[in-house]
Amino acid sequence: MTNQTPNAKRQTPNAKLKLSLFFLLFLVITGAFFTCQKEHLTLDDLELNNENKSSIVKTVSARDIPEVMNFIASKSSDYKFLLDDSTTEEGMNRSHEDNLVMTELITDEITQVTNAYQKSNYTFRLIKQSGLDGKYFLNLVVKEYMDTFYLYIVKYVPDTFWLSTHSLTKDLGDYTGMVYFYSDEGIYIAKVTMSNGNATASERHPCDDPEDEDQNDYPDDGNDGGFGGDCEFYWEDPDGDTWDNYPDDGDNVQEVYFVINCSGETGDKSMNEFLRHPCSGSGGSVGGGSSCTNVGTCEAPLQFNQDCECKPLEEIENNVVAVVFEKPPCARLNKLENNDDFKSKLQDLKNKAATDNHETAYILKNNADAGLGYDYSDPIDGPVNNLGVNVSLNNNEQIGGFVHNHNKDDQNRDLSIYSPEDLYALYVWLKAGHISYTTTFFSFVVTNHGTNYALNISDPTAFITFGDLVFNGWGDNDDNNDTAILIDEYEGINNITQTYPNGIKNGNTVAQNELSFMKILSYPGINVGLDLYKSDNNFENWQKVKLNNGQIAYDNPCN
Known part of the structure; x- marks a missing residue:
């Protein structure tokens, strides 16, 4: 049982843990012409030198890449970005979100891709503003270019029908939907329309440059400086094999990369060049070739660097970029099964539940080690011989979990599952903005009855709506709040959820309380917005608890 009080002493961490699943976005720009010196490197040499060279992909945290974080800080307001779709007619006519969207950078799980020339790119998840219509996700990409960095934002918006039959985490081989690009100032600048894994159209909006008014048109006429060719999405494994769609015909592929190949046209900027300088038009040569024309020529796939030396493109800029997806709650629970620190905390709480005359709690903060674990507050002890703990959070404090x-x-008042006060605390924290990212937030409880549960907010808007209904009058010293709808359900005097006559109480079996609780989460005609998970006695084998024809069922394994 949890009591919510308003004052807090703890500080909000800078890093926020977000879970991600990556594939790779590979932008290969070909067919453009450059002017620089070839020197002694030939195309045959380049092909030979690139054999058996592959990218290295790893997860890093903000503390590992201080130069990158300093660069992002110089381009943002406390790692927050404002996306503005209203800068173009195309943006204003989009209906899947509001014009202005504040996003926040996730700084503790970053995908770094390093090529054979030690050029690295970094992909971050961006937290999108909650309560918006449509399913999409946002990435921020920081790319090394010569001796500096540049960044842009990518938004992936799958087609609604396509999304109803596919998974965003693995079925992208025939992706149908939109890919939008934003500048480092959050201005909408380009898009690609995808159908069955192939680009059917693309547009660029170079900062409303009067000389590029025709950039709002599709590039089919070859004169508007669009992508200048087809873009195709396909899968690639580490050995270089490719498929038009994800290999599901018996291929035993342990890891595949999601890639896109976009061709270029003579006289047009490559997509990378456009993203580096979106406000300088879309035509012209790549790489600043005009400043090196006095030293000779250099043909693609070579490019001259800042010293006018002809080098492989991959030595100047790495074209392989990770696409970071949102992982489901089960991904974190599965990771926590192997987290000894977390499991020892739960075991300690379970031991205390059998011996202490008070409850104990910990506030969980997402740590910055990309290990999907937590940093823990000091133990919070509740009042002796009474139920509940008093948890205080300050106005700006955000937490990653609670146990x-x-x-x-x-007096036989303790429950084998969450109490109404536990749900109320979760409702208050969410509504007050203490939970910024609900996908990986859990409220855990271990009980003297041998049960271990995790509660996740699957739909924040729905849970707030539900809380507004059932917690009316709570927290206002209302003497009549024991007549609230939720209390009636727990006491078994209201049959709206068919918990009557059992309710949820001490003296019921664990199975009875679990079934009644799930019936509350399946409130008739209302999306409560909560999902329940349960583990074994070792805090492993987490399973999602569901109702199937009015009876308890489990997703095993959790996915």
């Missing part, structure tokens, strides 16, 4: 126990109560 507490239900101890053995001499």
Whole structure:
């Protein structure tokens, strides 16, 4: 049981843990012409030198890449970006979100891709503003270019029908939907229309440059400086094999990369060049060739660097970029099964539940080690011989999770599952902005009855709506709040959820309380917005708890 009080002393961490699943976005720009010196490197040499060279992909945190973080800080307001779709007619006519969207950078799980020339790119998840219509996700990409960095934002918006039959985490071989690009100032600048894994159209909007008014048209006429060719999405494994769609015909592929290949046209900027300088038009040569024309010529796929030396493109800029997806709640629970620190905390709380005469809790903060674990507050002890703990959070504090126990109560008031007060605390924290990213937030409880549960907010808007209904009058010293709808359900005096006559109480079996709780989460005609998970006695084998024809069922394994 959790009591919510308003004052807090703890500080908000800078890093926020977000779970991600990556594939790779590979932008290969070909067919453009450059002017620089070839020197002694030939195309045959380049092909030979590139054999058996592959990218290295790893997960890093902000503390590992201080130069990159300093660069992002110089381009943002406290790692927040404002996306503005209203800068173009195309943006204003989009309906899947509002014109202005504040996003926040996730700084503790970053995908770094390093090529054979030690050029690295970094992909970050961006937290999108909650409560917006449509399903999409945002990435921020920081790319090394010569001796500096540049960044842009990518938004992936799948087609609604396509999304109803596919998974964003693995079925992208025939992706149908939109890919939008934003500048480092959050201005909408380009898009690609995808159908069955292929680009059917593309547009660029170079900062409303009067000389590029025709950039709002599709590039089919070859004169508007669009992508200048077809873009195709396909899969590639580490050995270089490719498929038009994800290999599902018996191929035993342990890891594949999602890539896109976009061709270029003579006289047009490559997509990379456009993203580096979106406000300088879309035509012209790549790489600043005009400044090196006095030293000779250099043909693609070579490019001259800042010293006018003809080098492989990959030595100047790495074209392989990770696409970071949102992982489901089960991904974190599965990781926590192998987190000894987390499991020892739960075991300690379970031991205390059997011996102590008070409840104990911990506030969980997402740590910055990209290990999907937590940093823990000092233990918070509840009042002796009473239920609940008093948890205080300051106005700006954000937390990554909460864990507490239900101890053995001499008056037989303790429950084997979440209490109404536990749900109320979760509702208050969410509504007050203490939970910024609900996908990986859990409220855990371990009880003297041998149960271990995790509660996740699957739909924040729905849960707030539900809370507004059932918690009316709570927290206002309302003497009549024991007549609230939720209390009636727990006491078994209201049959709206068919918990009557059992309700949720001490003296019921664990199975009875679990079934009644799930019936509350499946409130008739209302999306409560909460999902329940359950583990074994070792805090492993987490399973999602569901109702199937009015009876308990489990997703095993959790996915």
